Amino acid sequence: MPSPNTTPSATASTPPDFDSLALPHVAALHAYTPGLQPTEPGWIKLNTNECPYPPSPAVAKAVAAELGADGAAGEVGAALRLYPEPTSAVLRAAIAAHHNTTLSAAGINGTSALRVANVCVGNGSDDILNLLVRCFCAEGAGQGSESGRAAGFTLPSYSLYPVLVGIANGQSIEIKFDRSMRLPLEQIASSGAAIFFLTSPNAPTGVGFSAAQIEALLAAYDGLLVVDEAYAPFAREDAVGLLARYPRLIVVRTFSKAYALAGIRVGYCLAHERVIALLDRVRDSYNVNRLSQAAALAALGDPQYYAHVIARVCATRDAALTRFAEQGWFCYPSQANFLFVEPRNGRGETGAAVAQAAYDFLRERRILVRHFPSPLTAPFLRITVGTDEQMLTLWHTLQEWLHHA
Numbered sequence: 001m002p003s004p005n006t007t008p009s010a011t012a013s014t015p016p017d018f019d020s021l022a023l024p025h026v027a028a029l030h031a032y033t034p035g036l037q038p039t040e041p042g043w044i045k046l047n048t049n050e051c052p053y054p055p056s057p058a059v060a061k062a063v064a065a066e067l068g069a070d071g072a073a074g075e076v077g078a079a080l081r082l083y084p085e086p087t088s089a090v091l092r093a094a095i096a097a098h099h100n101t102t103l104s105a106a107g108i109n110g111t112s113a114l115r116v117a118n119v120c121v122g123n124g125s126d127d128i129l130n131l132l133v134r135c136f137c138a139e140g141a142g143q144g145s146e147s148g149r150a151a152g153f154t155l156p157s158y159s160l161y162p163v164l165v166g167i168a169n170g171q172s173i174e175i176k177f178d179r180s181m182r183l184p185l186e187q188i189a190s191s192g193a194a195i196f197f198l199t200s201p202n203a204p205t206g207v208g209f210s211a212a213q214i215e216a217l218l219a220a221y222d223g224l225l226v227v228d229e230a231y232a233p234f235a236r237e238d239a240v241g242l243l244a245r246y247p248r249l250i251v252v253r254t255f256s257k258a259y260a261l262a263g264i265r266v267g268y269c270l271a272h273e274r275v276i277a278l279l280d281r282v283r284d285s286y287n288v289n290r291l292s293q294a295a296a297l298a299a300l301g302d303p304q305y306y307a308h309v310i311a312r313v314c315a316t317r318d319a320a321l322t323r324f325a326e327q328g329w330f331c332y333p334s335q336a337n338f339l340f341v342e343p344r345n346g347r348g349e350t351g352a353a354v355a356q357a358a359y360d361f362l363r364e365r366r367i368l369v370r371h372f373p374s375p376l377t378a379p380f381l382r383i384t385v386g387t388d389e390q391m392l393t394l395w396h397t398l399q400e401w402l403h404h405a
């Protein structure tokens with residue numbers, strides 16, 4: 001109960017000025033803006049690059065077994081009393097084996113295969129990115145002796161990077177793409193960043209960089225290179241084969257996109273074992289829960305299912321890209337599960353206002369896509385590749401917009 005005789009000044013029940021109690025850089029932070037996650041049904045959700053198909057049926061079985069809901073043993077849910085395996089060892093071994101299989105199928109490696117010690121698993125790859133910033137990006141970078149420890153990334157790319165650097169009170173170095181979206185190799189090489197985050201294929205453009213380009217960058221840039229390969233399963237090439245020869249390379253992957261497990265929150269990185277040992281020092285000891293470890297392990301156990309899903313998404317993507325091109329809309333060649341397309345209205349105009357109008361028109365009709373307001377991205381929409389049926393509805397709705405606007 002509130003006291004009847006409180007004074008207007010500070011009392012036990014008056015909240016203090018929390019912002020002034022917080023660390024100044026925390027009070028000044030701008031949080032990451034996630035894409036909208038509507039809770040009511042009826043939306044065509046093409047805004048956060050989730051998979052339009054369910055995960056392998058083996059995943060639900062594994063989660064049920066972990067819960068004891070398959071009736072195999074004990075009370076349902078009894079296993080949840082116990083902490084998960086703290087190092088995700090079984091999952092890490094399966095991840096290493098998965099990549100070794102892929103590498104040898106591609107005729108790469110053999111002698112220097114990935115081992116458990118080269119894998120760190122996180123609560124989503126966002127957790128891994130955060131650990132990397134915590135380990136390698138100095139607080140107050142740029143303000144004195146630690147001025148070399150800045151974190152670099154390109155614009156546009158994944159907008160979580162600057163948020164993580166901000167939380168660490170570090171310094172960001174931004175390297176801008178031009179409209180060609182070609183890799184700005186020289187600028188990255190001379191950026192002075194201690195750690196550089198390169199998204200490949202890039203988000204939000206979908207443009208992929210080849211292994212040869214990544215290798216050229218590793219030769220020119222002498223810091224730690226993090227290649228965020230959230231969309232690599234949809235791409236022609238990836239950088240995993242370079243790990244054996246480049247100890248400064250760190251490859252980040254996720255189960256959220258190609259494995260249709262965004263809700264389960266598992267990501268990982270592949271790196272030199274000494275990098276993994278550093279990440280292990282700063283990560284939460286139980287950072288990946290029981291159900292998530294079981295789900296990711298089961299997903300890795302069903303490669304045929306996922307090869308089929310990925311092929312289907314890529315086919316839908318390429319068909320949509322062709323349709324946009326025939327319509328005269330510019331679209332970057334995508335190696336991811338989304339398209340970055342520049343809408344053109346009924347009068348043939350493009351630009352930020354046109355993209356915003358198309359976005360609004362779609363949203364009023366319960367189709368969610370993504371629009372990023374910064375100058376280089378504002379004339380575009382980022383559209384996640386859905387099912388063929390969802391893409392057809394999107395297409396018809398855009399035709400309606402063309403004739404309406």
Ligand SMILES: *Cc1c(COP(=O)(O)O)cnc(C)c1O
Binds near residue numbers: 049124199253256262
């Ligand atoms: C989606 C995405 C991630 C986040 O993955 P989670 O594993 O869900 O945390 C990381 N990087 C990029 C570039 C992404 O698009």
